[in-house]
Amino acid sequence: MRSKSELQDAIRRDRRAAVVVNTRSRRGRRLYDVVRLRLADVGFDLLGCFPVDRPGELGGVLAAAIALGPDLLVVGGGDGSVSEAARHLAHQDIALGVLPLGTTNNFARALAIPPRPAGALAVLADATVADVDLGQAGDLIFANHVNVGVSAQVGARVPARLKRHLGKSAYPLTAAAGLPWHRPFRARITAGGEAYEVVTHQLNIVNGRFQAGRPITRDASVDDRLLHVYPLGGPHRRQLVAATLHQAFAGRRRPTAPPFLATDDLTLDTDPPLPLDVDGEVHGRTPIRVRLLPNALRVLAGPTFRDT
Template sequence: MRSKTELQEAIRRDRRTVLVVNTHSRRGRRLYETVRARLAADGFHLLETFPIERPDQLPGVLEAAIALGPDLLVAGGGDGTVSEAARHLAHRDIALGVLPLGTTNNFARSLAVPPNPVGALGVLTGGKVADVDLGQAGETIFANHANVGLSAQVGLRVPARLKRHIGKSAYPLTAVARLAWHRPFRARITSAGGELEVVTHQLNVVNGRFQAGQPITRDATVDDRLLHVYPLGGQRRRQLLSASLRQALAGRRRPTAPPFLATDDLLVETDPPLPLDVDGEVHGRTPVRIRLLPNALRVLADPSFVDS
C-alpha cells in the first residue's frame, strides 16, 4: 500500500481513472455525459467508463473496473452505489471519488463533498486522499448505516418517482404512510460497555455524521473510529413520527449530548428477529454483530475535511 501522499501524487500526476455511474439514479442518466466530458477536459485519463442501467450490474462492473488498475475510481450515484463501491475498494490501494447523484448522499456529506456536480467535480480535481472508516454488519460492509426497524420497510417501498420529485423528503413521507402498520420492538445492544435495552420503532447504527441527509450529532465523523447507535423516537408511533420529521424535514441537529451509544463493536438482538437495512438494502436479519473497520477505505475528500 502506498502512503496517502504517494497515492495523491499519483492521481494528480497520472490521473488514471475509471468512471462508474448509476444512470438509473435520480440524476445519473441526465448528468453522465456531462461528467464524462468534464473529467476528460480536466485531464483525467479515463481507462474506461461504465454507465449502469440496472443495479444488479454494479458488482460485476466494479470488479472489471478494479481489474484495470486505476489509482482513482469515481462512483456516481446514490448512497447504494457509493456503498457498493466502498465494499469493493475496502483495503485496496485505490481511492474512491464520490459524485453524489442520489437523494440523501450521506457518505458524500460526511466527506464534505458538495451535493452539486460542479462542486463534487472540483473535489476530484483538487481534493486530498484521506483514510476513513467503514462498518461491517455480519458479512456485509457498509459506508453509512446498518439500521433495524421501519427503515427496512421504507427503503424497499419508497416510490422512485417520489424520490425524483421531492428528494430526501420522500423517506419521511413514506415512513408516515407505513407507520400505522409498524409495531415497536425490543432491542438489546451488547458492547464492551455492557448491555442496553430499548423499545423503539427504529434503531440506527451510523458511520459518520449524517443520516437521512441530516447531521445526527455535532461531533461524529467518518474517521472517528466509532459507530454511533441511537433509537429514533420511542415505542409510541407519534414519538417516531415527531423525531423523523424533525430530523429529515426541519434539518435540526440532535441534541449536543453524546449519542445513545458510541462504540466500535456491538451485538444487536431484537425480539422478534428483524431484517437489517444496510445502506438502503436488506442484508440478513438480527441477531447481528456490527463492528467498525478503521481506516478501511481511501477516498478523495474536500481539502477542508479533517483526516485524523
C-alpha cells in the first residue's frame, strides 16, 4: 500500500482513472456524458467508462473497472452505489472519487463534496486523498448506516416519482405514511460490556455526521473512529411522525442533539427479529454484530474536510 501522499501524487501526476456511473440514479443518466467529457478536459486518462442501468450489474462493473488498474475510481450515483464501491475498494490501494447523483448523498456530504456536479468535479481535479472509516454489519461492509425499523420498509416502497420531485424529503414522508401499520420494537444494544435497551419504531447506526441528508450531531465525522447509535422518536407513532417530518423540513438550521451511544463495536438484537436497512438496501436480519473498520477506505475529499 502506498501512503496517502504517494497515492495523491500519483493521481495528480498520472491521472489514471476509471469511471462508473449509475445511470438509474436520480441524475445519472442525464449527467453521464457530461462527467466523461469534464474529466477528460481536466486531463484524466480514462482507462474505462461504464454506465450502469440494470439492477444487479453494479458489482460486476465495479470489479471490471478495478481490474483496469486505476489509481482513482470515480463513482457517480446515490448512497447505494457509493456503498457498493466502498465494499470493493475497502483496504485497497485505489482512491474513491464520489460524484453525488442520488437523493440524500449522505457519504458525499460527510466528505464535504459539493452537491452540484461542477463542484464535485472540481474536488476530483484537485485530488486530495484522505482515509475514512467504514462499518461492517455481519459480513457486509457499509459506508453510511445500518438502520432497523421503518426505514427497512421505506427503502423498498418509496415511489421513484416522489424521489425525483421531492429528493431526500421523500423518505421521511413515505415513512410517516406507513406508520399506521408499523409496530414498535424493543432493541437491545450491547457495547463495551454494557447493555442498553430502547423501544422505538426506528433505530439508526450511523458512520459519519449525516443521515437522510441531514446532520445528526455537530461533532461526528466519517473518520472519528466511532459509530453513532440513536432512536428516531420513541415507542409511540406520533413521536416518529414528528421526528420524521421535522427531519424532512427543518433544514440545516435544525438543532442537532447528540446520539445516545457512540462506540466502535456493538451487538444489536431486537424483539421481534427484524430486517436491516444497510445503506438503503435490505440485507440480513437481527441479531447482528456491527463494528467499525477504521481508515478502511481512501477517498478524494472536499477542501473543508478535516482528515484526522
